[in-house]
Amino acid sequence: MSIQSLHQLASKKMAEYIVDESLDVSSIVFPRQESNAIFEHIIKMKKPERSLNEDLLEQMTGFNTSRANFKGVEMTLTDVAFIGEQNLESFTLGDTILLMDGYHVENDDISLNIDLLIRDMFNDSTRQSLRHLDISGWGNFNGDWLRAIGSMLPNVSSLNVAGRPVNIRVLVQSFPGLQYLNVSNCQLDSLDGISGLQGLRVLIMENAYKIRDMTELFELRELRVLNMACPSQFNADGSNDVAAIFCECLEDGSRLPELRYLDLSKTTLNGRDVKRVLKSIPTIQNLTLIGTNIALRDCVGHNTHTLVSTTKALEHYFSEDSALMIETVLQESCVLTDDFHIDAASGSISFEHMLQFVDLLHKILLRYGDENVIHGKVVENVWAITPAIFGRVMAESDRDRMSFKIIVLMNRLLDVYGAYNRSILNCTRLATSFLFSAIRDQIIMSTPGVNVQKLVLLTFEYLERQKNDSEVVGLFFQILTEVEVADTVKTIVCGFDEEQRINAQLLLLSLMEVMMANLTTCFGNGQGEAFDNCAILATTDRMDDDFWSAEKRGAATERAFLAATILSKRRQHPERFPGNSGFQITRLLLIFYADFPAITLIRIGRIPGKPQADCLVIQYASVEQDCRDPKAPFAGGNCCEAPELRTTRYEQIGFASSFIPLPPENPRSPPADEPSAQ
Template sequence: MSVPSLLDLTSSQVMDFIFEGTLPPSAYQLDPVISNRLFEEYCRIYDIEITKSVMKEICSRLNVTRVDMRHCVVQRSEILILQNLNLESLMMGSLMCLEPKQITAPSTTLKIEALLKRCLNEESRKSLKHLDLSQTGNDYLDGWVENISKLLPSLISLGIAGRPLSATEFTTLCTCYPNLRNLDISNSNVKDLKGISNLSNLEVLAIGGLEVTDMKEVFELKKLRVLDLSSRECLCCLRNLLEYFLSCHKVLPDLRFIDCSGNFANPDMIANLLETHKTLQQVGLIGLDRDFPDFPDVKLLTFTTMRASIEAIHHYTTTKNYSAIVAILKKISDILVENYDGETEVTLRECFYALCRVIKEFPDGQSLHKLVTECLRIMCRDTRIYMLSVSERHDLVNTLFTICDHWPTYKQDFEQSETIHNVWRMFQNLSFLMTKNLNYRRIFETAMEYVMDEGTMIGYIEGCCLKVMGASVDQMSPSDQLSIFVNRQTCRHLLDLLNKSYKLNRHEIYRLVLGILYKMVAQCPEVFVEMGGVWILIGHLKKFNYYDSLCMLRILVTSKQQKIVQEMGKTDNVQRLVRFLQACATELDVSPNTYMIKEKTFILASILSEIIFHSKESHLKTIYWRTVTRILREVLIKLSGAPTCSIDTIFFETYYETPRGEDLMETPIEYLKRNRDERGCCLYCLLQGV
């Protein structure tokens, strides 16, 4: 069982207090470790307005030194907060949504050094040691490399993966940053590494995805401990950086880890690498779907087995290597499909924890979320869910809702739609929904949000959500069911959806909604009637005359509530019921499904009989009601197969289920008046004409 730390448990609550303005006043400022953790929590919140009071609380209460906004869209509020922090590390997020006054023309071109000067106060500019601009998403004006070196003199770590660098900019980089210890220029379009030897203090270098062939200058970096040759884009197309590295026939004396993921390699090449670099402790080989022999004292990061994949995913989650995690998740999915039964329960549960960690560390990882949900769906299908403990299943629910929260506009993107579909397919699993103490109300209400989302066509996701809504209601306690069904807005939404599916002729969707409304009618018939459900349901009988629809009307009319019976007895409703009754009676002689037609006809007769039975005597004497009664009698006689003159005790027993041979001390009319059930009402109406 995974137990979160006390810091994790309290961080979210403290941020809630800050946003609500209920944090107790204090002059005490939190230490950097706790402050950094709280600011991480702040960066996860993207759908709440940041007010001046919130910014003031963050700046005055927190002593933040490390900011990671790589998964955020930076707004003006974040810039104002950064101005009041004394930072040592800044990982910037997307800058595409900043106001025009902070971006020069064209709109995607940014004077990054001016923005950094605005974000960072003088103290931060002096002390900042780590800067990552990989996720900003903008082009920069010429001269930015040199200008940043002047602005941030203490910089020892720079990440600009995926940012195109010209030959001039790379040369400037190698000249103006002599103190760099960590440099990530992966997928930066650099063609030649000439000049990199000037960065003699480098300990970590990432050059994956570069189209370079000459790597001799890399061997001048004698302090290099980590060399990353893996691309940050896609590992499916193997590159040859490892081959170029080995062709230099030189040695990096202090190299501990080399990541060859996404590069061509075979066992002989790895053996050669380890033979020349005795200091190596770990080698990354993700993307190479082949077996490698074990090498003493060296750990190989591969994804050939489930156990190896779990270890690799933890490593690359820590290093934030998106492309490597994508490759690993695809492999895990294949392993689960091909060899689920061959994996131990312990291994599968460790895989579950690893998948949940990916969601936590990459809240905006669109492709990752899709792959994670595919893996979870395979892993937790049907009774496989029992592999997880009850608490782990509750964790799974929270993880799934976290995924849903991150993709509110999923309809605009196929990959996001597939992710959301996977989530609700998991919730469809009845074995999962039967877990004790799940928050069924939250599941129901979230599913309804997807179904009722404005402008959404009723598609496969909405169909899944409707099935989940029906199943979750079945698992709820009676009190929870009541709390949902008394909500008039819920009833209105369901009736709107019922009407929408009727107009679109969507029978499957109609029946799913009808099933939920059936449960509502059983619990809160008055709410259904108040929101116009009777009018809608009777109006739909012309095309969608389902057995459940008629049963719902029968429940309503036999509820003994005067307002409901009065609503059912309105002229328009009775007229439509009579027309449908006549149509059913006509089908009795021609329909191959005679039994079902008889059932529907009898239920309709029961409904009308109940309405007549509770009508005022003065109304029944009118021509209209006498006509309705006559039609009803004719249908009942047709159902019984006997003429009016043969109505006797046997016929009475047949319909009213009185034990045969019982001595009836009362006349049928007297007995029926005292025992008012649906069959009694039918016979009452029938006998009125005797």
């Protein structure tokens, strides 16, 4: 799977700072590479509340951006203004529904005056430097837009107008220097004039099933890539003659001498036609025939016969941004469940291949998630391959080193599913058991080469998604029963940045609640120890310089009280929770989060005659002697009650607290980790 580089991570973080206006970069001049990378992330973060605005434009005066891709993003007039300050070489149009003020035809939110928009958006420098223009989409543009744009952008060599009705002859006259052209789904009925593009190397024309004459196509002597797939399959009269017409031209002696890649997927091509194509165009290295049920032996082509070939086909169409062919490949691959199982069992598919496939499905989902058909096919594919994946995992000999890959995979699967499908739930729980066991072993054995901190962070990410699955929570608590594991996780959690640490601690509190709610369905021995360790993890803070600030201490106090509330429920099941979690958490409350400025803890113990973990007595001394009204002797010594609010809060959660003031000249030390019972 792809790993983000340090440059990518730094660019993303810089973009977040700029959008959140937490960093002033107005005086910084960014090099072109950094400008492109940061602006790419800024576009991805565009939301109504995080759109570019005039203040942001002032911050971005030092940008020198050469490419702008607004695909899938609603463009605003502020975006238009920013582009006007750049020197672009590549531009991809986004959703223009918000671009009013004359850019849309009156009373028509669909038809766009694209020539007017480009005139206002591109400065003189961009008009000369622009090489790639992608204005694909659905719906028509207003007026004679091809000629208007062509006259403004004389040096465009790569053009994507997929989905826009066009006339080939007008297009060629407007952009005579094209080397790349995508006219898929453009309702083409003629290729007249296309021979004028003598420098054309790549032609993508999916669903061009209305074309009846391809003679001029064979005059493109430099053409290397030709995609004539028809994923929509049939024209109005039920026929699809694209392959037949292409083969007729070959019979007449027409040739494409430089052709390397030919895609005739979902056409009526038969075995005899394939032989004719390969014989007539010997330069072909890749003949793709997805959806034709033709097995290729004489040349390599994209297909859906195996998981590996399916992944390559999806990667190819993903790079071409061909949603229809991605849908076709996903449809074809959905029937390969048995093959996936066979290949996995035989070991012919590596775990890396499976992870690559799922990772690609995740990327497809991110780009095309709003398209219901693709979304459904992605989920269906993941459902098909998941049992095979985990079956392959269980067969691995070096399972400890695979724990990273497994948890990344499970997080990816959850990105696709949202929640696990019932049919694969048992598979994922089995993998979870193995995963947590591997984490335990790596911590205890200090496995070399394993980044335990990263592994714990990924584990928390997984638990956040699965915190309502009591069996998964139970498996996690099982490894927390071991002090060495708990101490290591505690050290790692304390090393997180503040946001990560607080999120992890809130998650741990949620897991404790799940544990209490499912006493009869999960959790084995050592539950008391697991509770102790989880309580400590959920409430321990780093003692840094600003630890005692009101804001931090207040937030930490709330977490501690929540933990104490959960722990107090142990009164109902004392036999199932041997341990001293209540002692530990109450001590944390008093030592770290009390409102008193200076506290010396004396001891923690049970109140005589009370059930185990029912009520506790907390004894400590305050330097400022907050408790001034001595009461009758209690538990062998003088004491006074805490202030009313604190006493009330403790009583509500099932604890009793008691204060014993000591003379300042005779201070007592805090107790050892194990509190003494009274």
